[in-house]
Amino acid sequence: MKLPSTLFLKAHIPSTTLLFSSSKGKSNAKMLPFICFCKMIQSSSYEVANGSYHPTLLQEKENNIVEKASRKIESIGAFQKLPIVMPSIDILGSALKKARRVSATKGISNIAKREKNKGAKQLDALMKELAVPLRTYVENFPKKTYLHPYESSLIELTLGDGYYEKVLGKVDALRKRVVSVGKEHASICAKSTSKREAEERLVEGLKKIEEIFAQERKVVDDLLVIAKTLRAMPVVDLETSTLCLVGAPNVGKSSLVHVLSTGKPEICNYPFTTRGILMGHIVFNYQKFQVTDTPGLLKRHDDDRNNLEKLTLAVLSHLPTAVLYVHDLTGECGTSPSEQFSIYKEIRERFTGHLWLDVVSKSDLMKSSPVVYATDEPSEQVDLEKYRKSGPDGAINVSVKTEEGLDELKHRVHELLNLQMAKIITIDDDNDNNNKQEK
Numbered sequence: 001m002k003l004p005s006t007l008f009l010k011a012h013i014p015s016t017t018l019l020f021s022s023s024k025g026k027s028n029a030k031m032l033p034f035i036c037f038c039k040m041i042q043s044s045s046y047e048v049a050n051g052s053y054h055p056t057l058l059q060e061k062e063n064n065i066v067e068k069a070s071r072k073i074e075s076i077g078a079f080q081k082l083p084i085v086m087p088s089i090d091i092l093g094s095a096l097k098k099a100r101r102v103s104a105t106k107g108i109s110n111i112a113k114r115e116k117n118k119g120a121k122q123l124d125a126l127m128k129e130l131a132v133p134l135r136t137y138v139e140n141f142p143k144k145t146y147l148h149p150y151e152s153s154l155i156e157l158t159l160g161d162g163y164y165e166k167v168l169g170k171v172d173a174l175r176k177r178v179v180s181v182g183k184e185h186a187s188i189c190a191k192s193t194s195k196r197e198a199e200e201r202l203v204e205g206l207k208k209i210e211e212i213f214a215q216e217r218k219v220v221d222d223l224l225v226i227a228k229t230l231r232a233m234p235v236v237d238l239e240t241s242t243l244c245l246v247g248a249p250n251v252g253k254s255s256l257v258h259v260l261s262t263g264k265p266e267i268c269n270y271p272f273t274t275r276g277i278l279m280g281h282i283v284f285n286y287q288k289f290q291v292t293d294t295p296g297l298l299k300r301h302d303d304d305r306n307n308l309e310k311l312t313l314a315v316l317s318h319l320p321t322a323v324l325y326v327h328d329l330t331g332e333c334g335t336s337p338s339e340q341f342s343i344y345k346e347i348r349e350r351f352t353g354h355l356w357l358d359v360v361s362k363s364d365l366m367k368s369s370p371v372v373y374a375t376d377e378p379s380e381q382v383d384l385e386k387y388r389k390s391g392p393d394g395a396i397n398v399s400v401k402t403e404e405g406l407d408e409l410k411h412r413v414h415e416l417l418n419l420q421m422a423k424i425i426t427i428d429d430d431n432d433n434n435n436k437q438e439k
Ligand SMILES: Nc1nc2c(ncn2[C@@H]2O[C@H](COP(=O)(O)OP(=O)(O)O)[C@@H](O)[C@H]2O)c(=O)[nH]1
Pocket: 248, 249, 250, 251, 252, 253, 254, 255, 256, 293, 296, 361, 362, 363, 364, 365, 398, 399, 400, 401, 402
């Protein structure tokens, strides 16, 4: 049997290399060979010789591609690189159209042989036109384990546990089914003994493949929605030093983001909440930094936390941010100081690696009439009593109303962000060195 794909491979290696090296984004470059590879399957792998149908190197390529799919995507930004998924109805329409245009191999004079050759080729073409886009999606939607952990958390928070994998698994199952039914019918058609039989087998086969696809095509549309949702997610820049405001709800985080930002902060929307997250910039000494608030944390076990709280924990766990922890000791915010103290202790212990600054907010109210909680009785605990009076050691008292402490806060924040920048550069250098050693 002649192997057209060998020729194809030789002819296409240079262009694959060219695409790879000319690509700007690192992770994007990793995806390009997959796309070339899918085109390769599309253009080369069926062979109808002497009126019989011989599936060619599809299986071999399939194994190869599974291996390639497990490559690691190291940086953040995978959502913006997700493939554009075509609506399933369009995939089907376009596949049927293309398949019907396929004609018999030239030079077959026997009418029956010509008909069965055409039939097998059309069925094969329909199978591939349906299977190749599905394969491209399964290949180019990264496995969650190879995503940056922050993006992996966002997938869970947005889509629910396991939904992403489930939909991708179903798309792959549909692809396999289309391939198997397509091959089967192409083979049956190729064995026809008369023109009429070949025609009937072709009609039957086309109908069957279309049916199989139509039954399950909704999963492709589910994938389309996933891609759209994830692509719209706020983009995080890991190379810019970021200050993250953390604390209980209503302690004054957003107010401080406004005060610290140069210009008006933007509102970033996450699909799992209607409450936007503020993201501002601080320009200082010609350098640009980011400042963002996070959804407020309550005193409760992780299992009971809502998606907003989980987002805050995901940010702290996976993004290299400096923390500005906000304490409201007036009790105005609705969370008592003793509860804030226990949340604070837990978070402080959990995220020891972060650069950290504490502020006690609403200092204007502290002086007048702090809210007294009936449940918040005087405690024997010395550290809690101390916290109630002045917050953690070294905390700065601020008020956005009277502007008390704001100059000092800005000064300390700039120092912290410069330190954070130095930390990012060190991490980048370490990564570069590790990469060089791996090579
Ligand atoms: N008196 C006073 N009120 C403040 C101060 N900072 C914030 N607030 C108020 O506290 C409430 C919650 O503030 P916000 O910034 O939305 O808190 P967040 O939920 O932590 O982002 C709002 O009504 C603010 O106006 C302050 O320094 N003094």
